[in-house]
Amino acid sequence: MSIDLQQVTKRFGNGPAVLDGLNLSIRAGEFIAVVGRSGCGKSTLLRFIAGLEAPSDGAILRDGRPAAGIDPSARVMFQDSRLLPWQTVEQNVMLGAQGLGRKEAREKAREALRLVGLEARARDWPSVLSGGQKQRVALARALIGNPRLLLLDEPLGALDALTRIEMQRLIERLWQQQGFTALLVTHDVAEAVALADRVILIERGTVALDLPIALARPRVKDTGFAHFEKRILDRVLEPDDRAGAQTEMVYLI
Amino acid sequence: MRETSAAFRRFEAVLPWILPVLVVAVWQILGSLGVLSNRIMPTPVQVAEAAVRLTQSGELPHSLAVSTWRALVGFLIGGSIGFLFGLVNGVARLAEKLTDSSIQMIRNVPHLAMIPLVIVWFGIGDEGKIFLVALGVLFPIYLNTLHGIRSVDPGLIEMGRVYGLGRGALYRKVILPGAMPSILVGLRYALGIMWLTLIVAETISSKDGIGYMAMNAREFFQLDVVVLCILLYSLLGKVSDLMAKGLERSWLKWHPHFGKPRANPPSA
Numbered sequence: 001m002s003i004d005l006q007q008v009t010k011r012f013g014n015g016p017a018v019l020d021g022l023n024l025s026i027r028a029g030e031f032i033a034v035v036g037r038s039g040c041g042k043s044t045l046l047r048f049i050a051g052l053e054a055p056s057d058g059a060i061l062r063d064g065r066p067a068a069g070i071d072p073s074a075r076v077m078f079q080d081s082r083l084l085p086w087q088t089v090e091q092n093v094m095l096g097a098q099g100l101g102r103k104e105a106r107e108k109a110r111e112a113l114r115l116v117g118l119e120a121r122a123r124d125w126p127s128v129l130s131g132g133q134k135q136r137v138a139l140a141r142a143l144i145g146n147p148r149l150l151l152l153d154e155p156l157g158a159l160d161a162l163t164r165i166e167m168q169r170l171i172e173r174l175w176q177q178q179g180f181t182a183l184l185v186t187h188d189v190a191e192a193v194a195l196a197d198r199v200i201l202i203e204r205g206t207v208a209l210d211l212p213i214a215l216a217r218p219r220v221k222d223t224g225f226a227h228f229e230k231r232i233l234d235r236v237l238e239p240d241d242r243a244g245a246q247t248e249m250v251y252l253i
Numbered sequence: 254m255r256e257t258s259a260a261f262r263r264f265e266a267v268l269p270w271i272l273p274v275l276v277v278a279v280w281q282i283l284g285s286l287g288v289l290s291n292r293i294m295p296t297p298v299q300v301a302e303a304a305v306r307l308t309q310s311g312e313l314p315h316s317l318a319v320s321t322w323r324a325l326v327g328f329l330i331g332g333s334i335g336f337l338f339g340l341v342n343g344v345a346r347l348a349e350k351l352t353d354s355s356i357q358m359i360r361n362v363p364h365l366a367m368i369p370l371v372i373v374w375f376g377i378g379d380e381g382k383i384f385l386v387a388l389g390v391l392f393p394i395y396l397n398t399l400h401g402i403r404s405v406d407p408g409l410i411e412m413g414r415v416y417g418l419g420r421g422a423l424y425r426k427v428i429l430p431g432a433m434p435s436i437l438v439g440l441r442y443a444l445g446i447m448w449l450t451l452i453v454a455e456t457i458s459s460k461d462g463i464g465y466m467a468m469n470a471r472e473f474f475q476l477d478v479v480v481l482c483i484l485l486y487s488l489l490g491k492v493s494d495l496m497a498k499g500l501e502r503s504w505l506k507w508h509p510h511f512g513k514p515r516a517n518p519p520s521a
Contacts, residue, residue: 050415072417082412086430086507095426098417125507141416 001063001073001148001181002028003049008058009205010044018044019055020205028063028148031175031182033196035189035232040202042185046151049183050076062149072098074149075142079157081134083126089113089137090122096141105144112140116170132163136170143174150175152184156191168194172218189236193228194219201235209235295477300484303477312466317485320451320462323379327386328447335391335443336436339398343432360392365453377458382451389450390443397439401432434508437501444493452486 003026010019018041026032034042047053048060051070060067062074075096083092093109100108113119116136126134135155142150152171156164172195175182186192192199193213201209211232215224277297283289284296291299307313338356342349364385375381405428413427455464463482470478505511 052411052415070415070417074415076412076415078408078412080408082406082408084409084427084430086433086505087426095413095416095418127507127509 001071002026003149003181003183004059004061004064005045005048006059006061008045008048008055008060010041010048010053011056017056017205019202021058022202022206024200024207024210026181026183028181029179031184031195031197032200033184033186033192033198034200034202035186035192035236036202037236038187041205042202043153045202046076046153046183046185049149050074050151052076071149073145073147074151075145075147076151076153077135077138077142077155079154081126081131081138083134083137083141085126087126088122089118089124089126089129092126092137093141093144096144098145108144109140112144113137115143115174116140132159132167135159135167139167139171139174143178146178147180149181149183152182152186154186157187164191169218171195176217189229189232190221193225193232199228199232201232203236293476295480299477300480303475303481307466307478307481316461316463316466320455320464321489323382323462324386324447324451326379327383327451328390328443330383331387331390332394332440332443334387335394335439336398339395339436340402343399343402344428356392356395360396364388365450368454368457371454372458377460382454382459382462385454386447386450389446393439393442393446394436395439397435397442398432401435401439402428404435405431433504437497437504440500441494441497444497445490448486448490448493 003024005022005024008019008022008024009017011017018039022045034045036042044053048055049062049067051067051074062071083089084095087095090106090109090113093112094105096112097105097108110119110122113122116139118133118136118140121129121133121137126137129137138155156167159167168191171182182195184192184195189199193215196213199209199211199213200207201211209232211228213228215228219225280289280294281297284291284294284299289296295303304313338352342353367385367388371381371385375384409427409431410423413423418426451462452464455462456468457464459465459468463485467479467482470476470482501511
């Protein structure tokens with residue numbers, strides 16, 4: 001699914017705009033990572049694309065058509081797994097297969113659980129799983145309906161370093177197999193460089209940097225990797241002239 | 254819970270019975286020795302004899318049946334009304350604005366204070382008791398249903414919407430199960446109020462039922478029957494509590510607190 005954001009603006013009440021005339025084009029099948037400081041509006045952007053919220057101004061096109069509400073072929077993975085505690089792992093995954101018959105949904109759920117390596121836990125309650133396992137179940141639930149767009153809202157933020165690397169590889173592998181469009185919101189620049197075709201940096205409500213990552217997959221942390229990571233980090237940390245006055249005020253406080 | 258040997262589990266199963274058995278034993282001994290006058294307090298054996306006598310005459314089963322029936326019908330009526338209002342007010346702001354403050358006002362009237370009025374309205378038959386029981390159980394069920402629905406994680410509801418759940422499925426799969434722990438707390442509380450209300454109502458004005466049996470026995474100074482009735486109350490209360498606990502165990506088996514303790518700790 002291709003996505004086009006045109007002059008997207010969001011204002012909460014009378015405050016300053018969180019997103020201010022943001023333009024962004026995502027090709028079908030592309031893996032995009034959105035980075036930025038906390039509160040820069042990157043999660044808001046994801047919620048717009050998902051159809052969970054509407055912008056104050058501007059247009060969002062999905063496959064060239066204006067987005068209206070939640071798209072059934074888009075799936076969201078949240079920072080917390082949001083599994084229903086009163087349903088088994090398998091039932092939770094089946095939730096992603098709305099509109100299928102029970103038997104077919106169960107088969108697909110088994111298959112999706114096999115993909116994420118949790119087939120053996122199908123009958124367990126989510127409460128007995130570890131954080132990483134819960135996110136893998138959430139990933140299986142997101143992928144069971146063969147989505148054409150997967151929106152990832154810092155899904156690995158709460159996981160330990162080893163589990164994160166494992167999950168990143170899993171997400172990359174499934175993205176390559178299934179060919180959906182992926183948009184990952186993250187505050188971890190290394191994660192963005194490891195996964196994305198393009199890294200988007202959002203600052204002051206607009207795209208401050210749009211950097212294609214020309215590295216072969218699977219990516220290893222070599223000098224090329226470090227180069228991209230440094231470029232993005234330098235840009236994030238760069239003292240900005242236009243925001244200079246504001247920054248100074250913050251320091252004074 | 255960590256290391257439960259078979260012997261320890263057996264000991265745990267016996268544990269709750271130790272105190273009641275001890276009390277009955279001491280009571281019997283004091284009565285037999287004449288320390289407790291039989292005119293003030295009959296011994297357990299005398300109470301048991303009364304139970305056998307009244308069972309044979311059919312008076313006890315009849316009273317039990319009448320009281321249980323009233324309790325259940327009242328509970329079903331009041332519980333359904335409370336549940337429905339809780340459900341609707343939990344989701345629809347407008348409905349809550351319209352009804353919640355009125356319900357809170359009625360809730361603050363002690364429902365037993367309405368007994369004189371209820372006697373005038375319904376006489377001393379079943380209807381009055383059922384009305385009072387219904388009124389008594391309505392509020393705990395209402396409050397806990399409302400609270401349960403309010404405290405469902407909004408993240409889960411949003412997830413349900415993203416995954417294309419319709420309104421009905423959202424209720425069935427997300428909202429109701431999420432509110433269930435709280436609803437069951439209300440149910441347990443309501444069961445207590447149910448017996449309390451019924452017994453007071455039957456004691457004050459009735460022509461049958463356990464409360465009437467106790468009141469009637471007092472007039473003839475049959476203290477063994479009075480004590481029997483009081484013991485019956487605690488037994489009935491215990492039975493309804495067990496039933497509520499059973500519901501908790503089967504409906505909340507996903508909940509780490511209510512589910513059976515697992516043999517193996519969860520693996521990471």
